[in-house]
Amino acid sequence: MSPSRIIARLGSWWLTAFLLLSLWAVYLLFSFGRNPYPAWIELLFHAPAGIVIYITLIINLLAASIRIALGRLRRPPLSPDYIRSLDIHAVIPIAGEETINETAGLFGMTGSPALIRQQGRRRVTGTWSFLPGTVFRAGLVLVLISLMITAHSRRTHDASLRAGEDRDLLGARVSLSAITADLPADHLQVGDDGTFLLPGVSARIEVDGKTAVVTPGFPTGINGRWYRIRHLGYSQALTVVVHGSKNDVVADLDLLPPGRSSVVSLPTGSAFLTFTLDPDRTITKGLLTGRQYNLVKPAYRVTVQEGKPREKADSRRLLPGERASVGPAQISLGDQGLLIRLQAVSDPGLLPLYAGVVIMLTGLCALCSRFFWYEQEAALVVHGNEILAGTRDEFYKKWGIERFQRRSDALINRS
Amino acid sequence: MMFDPFYIAFREALQASVLLAIVLFSAPARDDAAARRGVLSGFFLALILGFAAGAIPDLTRALGPHETWTLFRHISESFLFYGSLILIVRRPLPPRGVTIAGMSLLGVMLVFFEARTLGFIIHDMGVVAGRPAAAFGSAALGIALGALPLILLREPLRKLPFDRMFTSASLLMFIGALQFWFGGLAELGGESIMIPLQNGLKLFVNEFMKSAQSALMISDHPFLDVTLSGLAQYLGSDRSALTITVLFLMVPPVLILITLFARPDPSTQDISASSRRRRNIAAFRQDLTLQSAPVLGAFLILVVLLHAVNISLNPLYDPEPVPVREADGSDVIRIPIADKSGDLNDKKLRKFVYYQGSKQVLFLALMKPDGTVGVALDQCEICRPADWNKDAKGYAQQGENLFCKYCVTPITSNAVNVPGGCNPIPVPFNVRENAIIINARELVTLFDKAEALERKGTHL
Numbered sequence: 001m002s003p004s005r006i007i008a009r010l011g012s013w014w015l016t017a018f019l020l021l022s023l024w025a026v027y028l029l030f031s032f033g034r035n036p037y038p039a040w041i042e043l044l045f046h047a048p049a050g051i052v053i054y055i056t057l058i059i060n061l062l063a064a065s066i067r068i069a070l071g072r073l074r075r076p077p078l079s080p081d082y083i084r085s086l087d088i089h090a091v092i093p094i095a096g097e098e099t100i101n102e103t104a105g106l107f108g109m110t111g112s113p114a115l116i117r118q119q120g121r122r123r124v125t126g127t128w129s130f131l132p133g134t135v136f137r138a139g140l141v142l143v144l145i146s147l148m149i150t151a152h153s154r155r156t157h158d159a160s161l162r163a164g165e166d167r168d169l170l171g172a173r174v175s176l177s178a179i180t181a182d183l184p185a186d187h188l189q190v191g192d193d194g195t196f197l198l199p200g201v202s203a204r205i206e207v208d209g210k211t212a213v214v215t216p217g218f219p220t221g222i223n224g225r226w227y228r229i230r231h232l233g234y235s236q237a238l239t240v241v242v243h244g245s246k247n248d249v250v251a252d253l254d255l256l257p258p259g260r261s262s263v264v265s266l267p268t269g270s271a272f273l274t275f276t277l278d279p280d281r282t283i284t285k286g287l288l289t290g291r292q293y294n295l296v297k298p299a300y301r302v303t304v305q306e307g308k309p310r311e312k313a314d315s316r317r318l319l320p321g322e323r324a325s326v327g328p329a330q331i332s333l334g335d336q337g338l339l340i341r342l343q344a345v346s347d348p349g350l351l352p353l354y355a356g357v358v359i360m361l362t363g364l365c366a367l368c369s370r371f372f373w374y375e376q377e378a379a380l381v382v383h384g385n386e387i388l389a390g391t392r393d394e395f396y397k398k399w400g401i402e403r404f405q406r407r408s409d410a411l412i413n414r415s
Numbered sequence: 416m417m418f419d420p421f422y423i424a425f426r427e428a429l430q431a432s433v434l435l436a437i438v439l440f441s442a443p444a445r446d447d448a449a450a451r452r453g454v455l456s457g458f459f460l461a462l463i464l465g466f467a468a469g470a471i472p473d474l475t476r477a478l479g480p481h482e483t484w485t486l487f488r489h490i491s492e493s494f495l496f497y498g499s500l501i502l503i504v505r506r507p508l509p510p511r512g513v514t515i516a517g518m519s520l521l522g523v524m525l526v527f528f529e530a531r532t533l534g535f536i537i538h539d540m541g542v543v544a545g546r547p548a549a550a551f552g553s554a555a556l557g558i559a560l561g562a563l564p565l566i567l568l569r570e571p572l573r574k575l576p577f578d579r580m581f582t583s584a585s586l587l588m589f590i591g592a593l594q595f596w597f598g599g600l601a602e603l604g605g606e607s608i609m610i611p612l613q614n615g616l617k618l619f620v621n622e623f624m625k626s627a628q629s630a631l632m633i634s635d636h637p638f639l640d641v642t643l644s645g646l647a648q649y650l651g652s653d654r655s656a657l658t659i660t661v662l663f664l665m666v667p668p669v670l671i672l673i674t675l676f677a678r679p680d681p682s683t684q685d686i687s688a689s690s691r692r693r694r695n696i697a698a699f700r701q702d703l704t705l706q707s708a709p710v711l712g713a714f715l716i717l718v719v720l721l722h723a724v725n726i727s728l729n730p731l732y733d734p735e736p737v738p739v740r741e742a743d744g745s746d747v748i749r750i751p752i753a754d755k756s757g758d759l760n761d762k763k764l765r766k767f768v769y770y771q772g773s774k775q776v777l778f779l780a781l782m783k784p785d786g787t788v789g790v791a792l793d794q795c796e797i798c799r800p801a802d803w804n805k806d807a808k809g810y811a812q813q814g815e816n817l818f819c820k821y822c823v824t825p826i827t828s829n830a831v832n833v834p835g836g837c838n839p840i841p842v843p844f845n846v847r848e849n850a851i852i853i854n855a856r857e858l859v860t861l862f863d864k865a866e867a868l869e870r871k872g873t874h875l
Contacts, residue, residue: 041626150630217641231636231639232639350632353630402679
């Protein structure tokens with residue numbers, strides 16, 4: 001089998017349809033179970049059968065692009081049979097050299113009648129119109145390859161970090177120098193969760209001597225690893241003395257949006273503390289109740305419990321730096337700050353994945369041009385005392401054929 | 416005579432007759448005796464085997480559960496509908512042997528699944544009524560009467576220009592669309608393919624967007640501002656799933672229509688007589704009109720089905736309130752999140768009524784999309800219908816939203832327990848031991864406050 005035939009088979013749209021239908025059938029099969037999507041993804045990336053379908057799809061898309069490009073750039077030589085294989089053709093009797101000139105002129109071709117007699121003539125527009133589709137498929141192939149790499153090589157690690165801390169994450173020393181967030185000093189919360197959306201969260205980190213800013217948005221790449229903020233909370237230093245035993249703790253408080261509570265267990269004893277954000281003001285208007293919080297310097301409501309039956313828990317409002325007795329505990333709050341949950345990812349497939357998505361979207365946008373940018377071919381050869389002329393349009397064939405009929409009819413009538 | 420078996424059999428036979436008539440009087444069966452025999456033999460064989468498969472209990476048990484056969488029916492309907500695409504792309508007709516085998520298979524697909532469900536339900540009705548023979552007798556009469564129009568009208572039907580109306584692709588597509596419509600028995604809860612299709616796509620699109628965000632390391636966060644999360648939420652939403660469903664369903668009719676209208680007008684240059692030229696062009700245009708009819712018919716069927724399915728998937732849900740009272744010896748109302756009467760995790764609205772003296776406190780509870788419970792009075796702080804329009808009082812649910820029945824304002828379910836505006840008035844509650852705990856006194860006080868506001872005519 002010749003290489004072009006192999007490419008034609010591998011790059012056939014029938015094969016694409018078959019592979020996509022196979023994937024659909026597998027998904028349908030999994031839909032009898034409880035979680036079809038995760039099972040389907042598992043099969044696609046980790047089971048031999050799924051990997052075979054996946055890789056065949058990649059090969060198919062690559063071969064299709066090659067097939068289409070070759071088809072556009074390597075045209076068969078002009079011959080009467082080729083003209084007859086076009087969308088439409090006509091036989092025009094040659095009345096004289098001017099018939100050849102007229103025919104060529106009608107299809108926008110130039111050249112001496114002798115040369116046309118010898119070699120025929122062809123005019124093609126929109127030869128490169130296959131590019132948008134090829135760019136789209138190239139992006140898709142890159143995405144598919146990257147996803148496979150990601151599925152097999154991504155390592156993820158999450159860690160909570162406060163400003164000034166450093167930690168080993170995926171073999172790199174990461175130190176966090178600062179956290180910034182546009183926390184409002186007068187956040188009005190109506191209801192339990194409201195519509196709390198916190199912009200402007202970022203952190204400055206240093207990884208193996210390189211400094212960068214990470215955000216909850218796109219990941220930041222440093223030395224081949226990717227970093228992103230996954231969560232934001234408060235960090236609160238506190239000293240708790242319960243029944244004579246002293247506990248110095250730096251608590252990670254997951255209190256945002258206001259209304260959430262966070263439990264802090266103490267290293268010694270059975271007592272535990274529950275923190276919630278305490279509003280600075282409660283505003284009631286009719287049945288409406290809103291609570292105003294200062295999220296820059298938050299006040300806590302701290303509840304102390306020992307987990308005893310029928311225990312009446314005691315609670316108190318406390319600000320950072322304050323000291324108070326709450327139930328059986330003496331609590332002294334120290335410095336308050338922010339903490340982030342930093343996600344570190346080692347994934348050689350992430351950059352090509354982004355590149356693939358960008359290329360794919362570029363191709364997708366460019367595909368809109370295909371409504372106007374398509375291949376049109378007009379060809380003619382002289383065969384004996386006749387001209388064989390024909391045209392082929394990639395799209396809108398109806399109008400191409402009708403246009404040709406009008407022109408050729410005029411010519412035939414004249415000659 | 417048992418009426419139900421008769422009616423169901425009559426209806427199904429009538430539907431099968433319509434399908435059979437279209438196939439028999441269109442090309443290639445119309446002019447090809449072998450193809451016609453193929454269709455009829457497939458049809459009657461499937462009718463007998465399908466009916467037996469449903470009506471003989473041992474065979475029914477051996478052949479697997481009803482759900483499996485529903486899936487096979489959906490696959491068969493899809494195969495017919497989307498098979499038309501193959502005929503559009505692959506223009507040359509297959510060899511004659513393949514055509515006849517295909518016609519036989521088409522005959523089988525026209526009736527097998529319906530015959531199976533029909534056999535099953537007739538047997539079931541007969542057993543329940545204790546008169547199986549009477550049920551089968553009624554059904555036989557129903558089938559005979561349902562088939563009668565086809566038998567009686569076959570000559571006038573033969574004169575209809577089915578052969579000019581249907582291309583092979585549009586025939587398959589139209590039969591597929593009709594199967595989507597006719598498929599399944601409502602009496603067996605037979606669901607249209609649209610419901611699993613749309614639900615499946617919803618799930619797929621939603622999960623796909625989540626995994627795409629995870630792969631790109633831009634997963635959503637409840638309160639941090641994540642790049643492109645709005646776009647991802649939109650693309651992964653039910654609305655996108657509906658759009659994909661529509662695109663999915665409209666591909667075959669649209670492609671067939673494009674193929675029809677992309678044919679060039681016939682060349683009439685070499686015809687000298689102008690009357691013949693005009694006749695040729697007129698015939699071409701008439702063919703075009705006739706061939707567009709089934710495609711437009713399929714469009715109509717699909718649009719109506721999509722609309723009906725979306726209404727059934729997202730009906731205005733307004734449940735009857737369930738009376739509740741305090742637990743013995745306490746002043747709290749305890750509503751289990753999940754018990755025999757239902758599970759709030761299904762995200763459906765529940766309504767309750769608490770009586771105290773002459774007071775009737777209507778309140779609602781639901782599991783919000785964010786997984787937290789919401790409890791509120793079944794009334795808002797703003798508008799209230801007049802006494803003569805009491806049916807419009809309170810809220811109903813459609814999809815993930817609540818709707819004020821009076822002002823038809825959609826309210827996101829997440830806004831339950833958020834006071835203000837058109838939101839329902841929040842009721843204080845706790846969740847303990849997998850149950851909603853509401854203080855009855857607080858509930859009544861809140862109700863009284865809301866009523867007092869209404870009496871004052873004050874709106875917030």
